[in-house]
Amino acid sequence: MLDRRTLIVALGALPLTACETLDPAILEQVLGSGALTQGEAAMGIRAALDNGVGNALTNLGRVDGFLGNPVVRIPLPDVLQDLQSYLAPIGADRLLVELQQQLNRGAEKAAPVARDIFIDAVRGLTIQDAINIVRGPDTAATDYLRDRTTQSLTGLFSPIMEDALADTGALRLVDEVDRQVPVGLLTGSGADLKSQLIAHGVDYGLRGVFHFIAKEEQAIRRDPAARTSAILRRVFG
Template sequence: MNDKNRISRRNFIAALGGAGLTAGCAVEGLPTIAIPGANAGGLTQADAAAGIRAALNNGVSHAISTIGVRDGFLLNKLIRIPLPRRLENIQGSLSRFGLSGPLDTLEMQLNRGAEAAVPKARRIFVDAISSMSITDAVGVVRGGDNAATDYLKGRTFSPLTGLFTPIMTTALEQAGAIKTLDSLTARLKTIPLAPQLGADAKDDLIRHGVQYGLDGMFVYIAREEAAIRANPAKRTSEILRRVFG
């Protein structure tokens, strides 16, 4: 890992700490608490925290293996990424005349970029999960099917966005999306009365990809969390069985 990435991760952990998300540590003498659904009479706060983190880490692995592959976004109706609104409107107008080819290509490349970016985001999700405090983890154990995922998303979406942006930018460049967008922008300038994309089109495309890419991750983390809570077969470790059994 290069120095820049190390600094980014340290800054991420610091930002989470400032928001009250410092990592909890198991210490001798922690109280035992009764948690609904636990198969033991009670669990320590450290056990609850470890169980929630394990469930979320399983969710990250499930998400990456499901959507971080070819067609994981593109052919997935649940999370397929449309073009940003301005481009989508142009795409719709041109499609009536059979002229939306470049925009269709751009949409495909946008989804290909997300598919490539997601596996590279594993570490930033692992860091976010490890930074949950024990108190927070106990609260989400008692919550609903997606309580842990909702908590994680609500507390970390902003810093995750900052760290995921360069990953998505590189992925979109490698997928050819940025080149296609530049070509489309130049072409529209030559067509009288055609809508213009503006200087912020590239940044808008990247922001759009980042938001939808992260949303797609959280959709599948939530699905795995719900499965772990509901299905004993999904509790593949001792800590998951203790917390959710």
């Protein structure tokens, strides 16, 4: 008979779609008598992540979703923060204040567009992933999503953010800052600053999304009232 460790290792390599017809007796050896089935664990994790992603993008994808929340508000990139610290005392940082506002507006506009990207990202769970997440710490599902998707999400999110920053006028403001700042206070070209701003917006935008996904997961795990469906109550109850 296969021991528990061998079973988990063997099953963990299989995608969920390949495990739908597994013998319940085998799953019982892995999870224990009366515990979750593979399908329930998978459905529960997906439901938790779907809730977390949906709530995160709803919270962030509105006016002041980023800008009005000091926890996720996106700061200017370091090079522009340094410039602002020089200009603010003499009241000459108006453009940079506006640029930060439009950077956050860009993230607010980009967030809802990325909904399908995030939802699709939860589809690669294996049985091992599902078991580990159910048994893991209170942000295990969020950590899984972040670890497995940040690189691909960055590539997918970047053009969305670039379009949003262009629509809000943030990229135009970069050109204006570049023209008006005294020579020597900025290094690099306006194009360099735009690239930095886009990458910075993507990085902090994703941080904000994962912050809210983690909060949702923690609530589901800790608060029975947050388990708003039968499968969430079954998995996390």
